[in-house]
Amino acid sequence: MIELEILINKGDNMPNSYIFLMFFFFYSIALLYFGKLGYKETNTIHDFFEGGGKLGLLVSIVTFSATWFSAASMQGLSGSIYTYGIVSVFYSIIPWFLGALFLIWLTPGLRASGAVTIPGYFKKRYNSKTLQITGGLIILLNFVLYIVIQIRGFGIVISQYLEIPYYLAVIIIYMFILYTTFGGLFSIARSDAFNFVIICLGIIIAAVLIVYKIGGISEIFHKASIIEGYAIQSGSYYTEKGSLTHPLVKGAMPVLSLISVFFAWGFGISTNPQYTVRIIAAKDDKTAINMIIKSIMLLTIIYSAVVLIGLGSRILIPSVGIIDSIDAILPVVSNSIFSLYINGFIMLAIMAAAISTANSQLIVASSSFIYDIFGVLSKKNYDDETLLRISRFVVFIVGSLSMVLSLTPPENLLVYGGYIWGVFSASFLIPLYGGMFYEKATKKSALYSMFSGLLVIFILILLNYKSHSMFDIHPAMPGVITSFVVFCISSKLEEADII
């Protein structure tokens, strides 16, 4: 037992990573436990993808919020606030919440349609297999790319905290995402509940400590308003004095850009299958709407804490050294501000945010493949057991694809995420809401609208893609507008033809 004594008594010699390893170990065991709970209840693919359509309010709120609160929210947003200031609130949080309000509007119609996916709704509404399959492909591809954000978010954190290579961290999250997703939505909902508690704990503790250190919330805003200089020493962005607390970064952010972002983040949320699946999985309409409203209330608290963390960190550590991207700011800063154990919690919160979002997205991607691509193309009828096996296999393939892609990750999670959400709004928004609220919408107008929106946003992204394009007009705006215009024109034309 001499070794143990050494381990305990000579703790000073031990690197910090040992403490984080301990945190990581307990988190792993807990996640295993919560993931396991779902396995028993999953008997059909309906259970697997939509939790049998019987999720209660509390579970719905927790899983909705945990899915919502991703690595982009955790590191992307806090890093963005650290660097650019509260403009990030207008760049992300406000569009997100506005988008969520659209979801409330959508809920009764979507649930009444009996569709389980958005492309499934297209099939029911427009009776078009092309729309359904294209929708399925968009979801699949988008989520393969979006899961990369979560894997990267997790990979950065774990590699920094545990001082291990990035690729090893990627393998670890890959393992957890696959595991929680294999249990289906029941497993995801359970592990989401656990993850959300971890997220809240980590963020609230960090925010409270930062506010305490600086001496009050108003003090944070006051001190932030006088900061100037480079946030990242190796970076090119210089913070003007007062711009941190200015909504438009003292003019650096054009209002039009900010509005254009709404087309990506806001409309992206309001068409995002990862939320519509929660709406469908809720046990009734009332639960679904309550879930959205209460989740927004809950998230408002959490995001307020994130804003405080971002600004407070900038005050405590006005500049960080050489880092790859702003997403690494949170771990770096918290390492220098907090004690070892608080850092452990923050590490878990970051991990939880990444895992809880990634598994939901993985299952949505798989459900799209099963329902909207495989289900439409396959002529054979499969029993539930076989479909479950196929679904798990798809989960495995999609997860592996994302994992491979994340080995060469994008630079800025928030901007990258905005592009992906933008693809959703450019392709899904008009056919979905148009179909729901415009009776005369036709199959052709939906198809043209989807493809034109997609085309525009793809071209613009390819022309425009760079990590610091935050202050440009978001490609989603021209995309959505094109999609809308094409929808209107083709509807009118077709109407005229019929007459």
Add this chain to the structure above:
Amino acid sequence: MKLNIENKILIPFVLLFFISLSVLLLISFRNDYNFIINNSFRYMDNKLNEFEISFNENDLLNEEEMINDIKNVKLTNFIIVKDGDVIFNNTSFDINLNEVNAEKENGKIKHFIGENYLLSFMEYDFFSWTVLILEDKNELLSFFYESYKYNILASIIFLTFSLQITIFISANITKPIKKLVGFCEVISDGQYSEKIDLKRNDEIGQLGIAFNQMVGKLDTSINELVNMKNYNEDILKYIDKGIITFNSDKSIISKNPFAIQTIIETKNYLNNRNSFMDIVNKSIELTYKEKKSNDNLFEFTKKVDGDIKYYDFYTSIMWGENRNINGYICSFNNVTERKKLESRIQRLDRLATAGTLASGVAHEIRNPLTGMRTSIQVLKRRLKENLTGNNEIMFERLIKEIDRINKLISDLLNYSKRVDSKLQKVKVFQSVSDTLALLDGELKRKNIKTLIDCEDSEITFLIDPSQFNQILLNLIKNSVDAIEHENGEISVKMNYIDNLKNGAELIINDNGSGISNELIKKVFDPFFTTKSSGTGLGLSVVHELVYQNGGEINIQSIVGKGTTVSLYFKTGGISNE
């Protein structure tokens, strides 16, 4: 805590993985740690040896030159102690010399592990130097920890991965078992037609197949059993026999619907102060005591109106295996109608006998009587001059008495001679009114009130009109005769007895002296009379006529309260006249 099968598989594996990985980690930690320490010592020992060699090569140098030489070659972590004092130290550590002084031995390398450093030292002959090589322990260990971290991480990943696989496997193994359990619950809810498909080819799959076969057989057997049970229940339900079963303690287990109905119907009937259930219990008690079956007939009388019901009770023992008594069974049926029929047949027999006898005797008596009457009339004429006063009256009385005998004989002959009934619709109300008018003088004389309660004055009986008049006259006359007090009252009530108006009822009720239970059975017998001047043929004739016209008659009476006679006839359809 109750563990399910999944956890029973899972928990041992979790413990197994955890313990073996922990042991592995500890062992590797110990080995790696020792290896690093030993390696450092070996390295330090080499340094000491090299120093000795170089010292021996430079044996011309004095002590001071030697130290300068050491400084020049920049030997690191080097300490020289002489006579207990440090004379050279190019490390950053202050050495506690106590341990060194205690352990040093000339010409031998010694090792010491301090709190922050490792020491390797040797005492040399030259200059009485003890040379120490020092290694920074913290620096050493931080390298060690850094590399060892990967062992721990790998272990956690391995543990997590193994547990995930274990969870999958245990879920996979236990899923069909859980499905089977769920299936059993469905079966125990009675859904025997369900089938289970486990989709497996292993033993569990075979279990599923066996289960399906078993449930299939169970389903068939249960269906048969249920059919049999329903069949038996139907028999018990629809049989016109009351059946009450008892357990071996003589407590009631079941009653069939007829039994329940009978118990309700006989609520106010008594047999010598015993209620219906008293008789049932007594019968069972008797069977219990005698250990044999019993069959008895019981008569129950309704106290209020004297109605009588007859029940035939049969009680027996239900024997189980090994001659154990499983319980008792009491069955009974209503034999009232049968009893009534029997008594009617007996009465008819008696009537027939009386009729035959009467007509036979009547002829034989009438002929001599005719002779007697003629002779008396001749005698009366011959003796006309000599007949005075009382004698003449006596002759007259003789003739009258002979006439009366003749009338009786005529009655008898009428009685025995069947007159066919010519059925037609007769308005009951009209007939009753006519009869009451006929008897008006007598009713007034006896101050008897009459009441007619008529649901519909168009009520008809399908009956021979003259015979109906005779029936009414006989019955009302009987009622009048029965009333011997001042407040006499006769009520006549008539009503339909069914909605289709196919049958009607006429009830004649008086508040006269009434007839006792013993006598009421005989009232329809011929020559039975309670009146001094009666022939005992009135009610007998009524009875005969009623049945001849397809009707029914019932008589109920309570001594001192009065008598009620109910007549029932078909209406012959609703009268449109």
